[in-house]
Amino acid sequence: MKFQELILQRQSVRRYQDKAVEPEKLEQCLEAARLTPSASNSQPWTFLVVNETETLKKLAPLTSGPLKSFNQFVAQAPIIVLMILEKPKLLTELGGRLKKKEYPLIDIGLASGQFCLQATELGLGTCMLGWFDEAALKKLLHIPKDKTIGLLITLGYEPEDYRLRKKIRKKLEEVVKYNRYE
């Protein structure tokens, strides 16, 4: 598959079949994330895979927002992966502080992208979730308080009738400039 086809195939999947993900497919997605480049090759991440039914049941409501209305589909996903930020290397951390830039967030974005694109190639659906009750998640999953959870990713098989949507994006000329910003 051409890379452009792959990125057009990847979409946020918000319904899942009641069907387990093969461990080797999960591992391939984790492997894609593991191989991600990062600032100074710090690899400032832990991928926390939740696949126990009981834990998933407790986890899903923690992504539903203050009105309990968001992300109802999360309860259907057989796997949820938390992309947790770890401290980068000292040089990166000092550089980041100097530059007031949180490089690990960029790195987590890169890793999440590689995870989701790999999943797409394997016929799996994903959805990246940025809204969650971080404190409650930490308590549920025994994550130390000083860690930061960057994103959650749901993983599973979409229903057979799930359709590929057309991507709605700004036009190229709206997001590209040449040689000067203004």
Next chain:
Amino acid sequence: MKFQELILQRQSVRRYQDKAVEPEKLEQCLEAARLTPSASNSQPWTFLVVNETETLKKLAPLTSGPLKSFNQFVAQAPIIVLMILEKPKLLTELGGRLKKKEYPLIDIGLASGQFCLQATELGLGTCMLGWFDEAALKKLLHIPKDKTIGLLITLGYEPEDYRLRKKIRKKLEEVVKYNRYE
């Protein structure tokens, strides 16, 4: 090409041929970045392409760090793309503030990944740079002071003798946990 081959092919390229990048290849890379998913589909980015020789000459030293020792290769790259953060949608911004999370940095990571992987497929080399003199870059490229430059990406053809390096990464068991962090 399988996605795993693509991610193994992509590496930081730190030498470039004196050879222009075809405009249609540059456009394909920008298109891959344009199609990137983002929090609430905010697309909080501008891709600022620098390809004028004179501007590139002034830009390269701004990436060399305080000792003027970093990133000497930047001067060889025929194209440098600045990944600039724009304000996300109001809902994302409010959510981000509530959650103390800078979603646009994650989004910029995702977009940079799609850009670089697309370049790799087209036989182009890239290197993501996180260290640069942001204030000087803004002045040079007429970027408003209130914007944030997330990353710079060099783009060009690597020399024919440039070798694919083996990726040095933590082992999977060092970065993956199941169902609880500790």
